[in-house]
Structure formats: structure tokens, C-alpha cells
Amino acid sequence: MGLKNKITDENMYFLTMTVVNWIDIFSRPIYKHIIVDSLEYNIKNKGLIVSGWCLMSNHIHLIAGAEEGFHLSDILRDFKKFTSKAIIKEIIDNPQESRKKWLLNEFAFAGKQQKRPQNYKFWQNGNEAKEIYSTPFLEQKLDYIHNNPVKAEIVAEPEDYLYSSAKDYAGEPGLIDIVLV
Numbered sequence: 001m002g003l004k005n006k007i008t009d010e011n012m013y014f015l016t017m018t019v020v021n022w023i024d025i026f027s028r029p030i031y032k033h034i035i036v037d038s039l040e041y042n043i044k045n046k047g048l049i050v051s052g053w054c055l056m057s058n059h060i061h062l063i064a065g066a067e068e069g070f071h072l073s074d075i076l077r078d079f080k081k082f083t084s085k086a087i088i089k090e091i092i093d094n095p096q097e098s099r100k101k102w103l104l105n106e107f108a109f110a111g112k113q114q115k116r117p118q119n120y121k122f123w124q125n126g127n128e129a130k131e132i133y134s135t136p137f138l139e140q141k142l143d144y145i146h147n148n149p150v151k152a153e154i155v156a157e158p159e160d161y162l163y164s165s166a167k168d169y170a171g172e173p174g175l176i177d178i179v180l181v
Contacts, residue, residue: 007073007129012051012065014141016128017080020110020121023103024057025087030094032163034086035060038079040176048075051181054145055163056152061145063132063181076127084122138181142169 007013019025026032035055042048047070052063066072091103110121132138146169149161158166168174 007076007127008131012049012063012132012138013072013127014130014132014137015062015064015076016059017062017076018059018124018128020124021106022058023106025103026055026057026163028097030090031087034083034090036163036175038083038086042075042079043177046070046075046078048072048079050165050176050178052142052145052165052169052178053176054148054161054165056148061141061148063138063141063145080123084120087122088120142181 026035032055039048039050039053043050047067049065049067050062051065052061054061064072066075088104088107091097091100094100097103104120107120107122111118114121130141132141142165146158146161146164146166149155149164150158155161158164159170159172161167162175165174165176165178168178168180
């Protein structure tokens with residue numbers, strides 16, 4: 001994670017977590033719901049505070065921090081570890097996954113490239129953490145993540161995208177409990 005992306009406990013961050021090789025894994029609802037369920041679990045049980053989020057086909061953006069007594073870097077580490085194992089298990093166990101062999105080969109190859117080789121590597125290293133240092137920066141990042149599905153031509157309006165906090169900011173209930181800013 002390098003010094004320029006050092007996460008401290010008292011700040012909120014704009015984070016981007018990307019699947020290795022930008023693989024479009026989140027095109028299937030089952031994998032999306034592993035992410036959503038894990039975010040909700042971390043919010044309820046591990047002190048994660050989410051003020052914005054958007055899950056795209058191969059990455060997730062978060063505006064997040066941690067409650068007092070919790071460490072955001074620990075939460076993110078555990079989130080990535082759990083979701084990678086759960087998604088790999090789902091790929092292996094799902095007889096209807098048409099891309100099973102290709103996906104497992106890609107994640108296995110990425111795992112073998114590590115300093116400490118592993119069976120599979122799902123997430124790229126790091127979280128691209130950028131500290132939220134001002135209200136204009138926060139607003140710019142919220143606008144960016146909420147408009148990501150619009151720019152990708154998935155939806156016409158940000159609040160129409162289910163896997164994002166844009167619904168919450170439009171006054172509708174979203175998929176996870178967020179803290180509006």
C-alpha cells in the first residue's frame with residue numbers, strides 16, 4: 001500500500017478495489033451479492049462506515065472510514081480476504097458458471113505471480129486510498145462514483161443503478177446501510 005496511500009483511523013477515504021486483470025466478474029448477481037452482503041456485515045459487525053459506494057463489473061468504489069476503536073485497513077484486508085475466498089468458492093461450486101475454467105485459470109495465474117504464491121488471487125494489491133480532505137473533494141468523488149454506471153451506459157440516471165449509494169442520496173432505500181454526508 002505505500003506511504004502515499006497510508007490509511008489512518010480518523011479519516012474517511014475514497015477507495016477503489018479492483019479485480020485482477022480487470023476481469024468482469026460482477027456481471028453475475030451471485031457475485032454482486034457476496035460483495036453487498038460482506039459490506040453490510042462489516043458495517044454491522046466490524047465498524048465500517050460507508051458514505052458512498054458503487055460496484056461496477058470489475059471494481060468497487062467506496063467512500064468509507066471506521067468507527068472509533070476499529071481500523072479501516074484491517075476491515076478492508078478482511079473484506080478482500082473473505083470476498084475473494086467466497087467468490088472463488090462460488091465459481092468452483094456453481095455448475096452453471098460458463099466461464100469457470102477461464103476464471104479459475106486467470107485467478108490461479110495471478111496467484112502464482114505473487115512473492116508468496118497462493119492458489120488464487122482475486123483482488124489487485126492496494127486500495128487506491130485517497131483521503132477525503134475537503135467537502136468539494138467529497139462531493140466530486142460522490143458524483144464520480146454515482147455517475148460511473150451512467151458513463152458505462154448501464155443506466156440513464158444514477159439512482160436507477162441498484163449497486164450504488166445513489167439511491168440513498170435520492171431519498172430511496174439502498175442495498176446497504178450508509179451514512180449520508
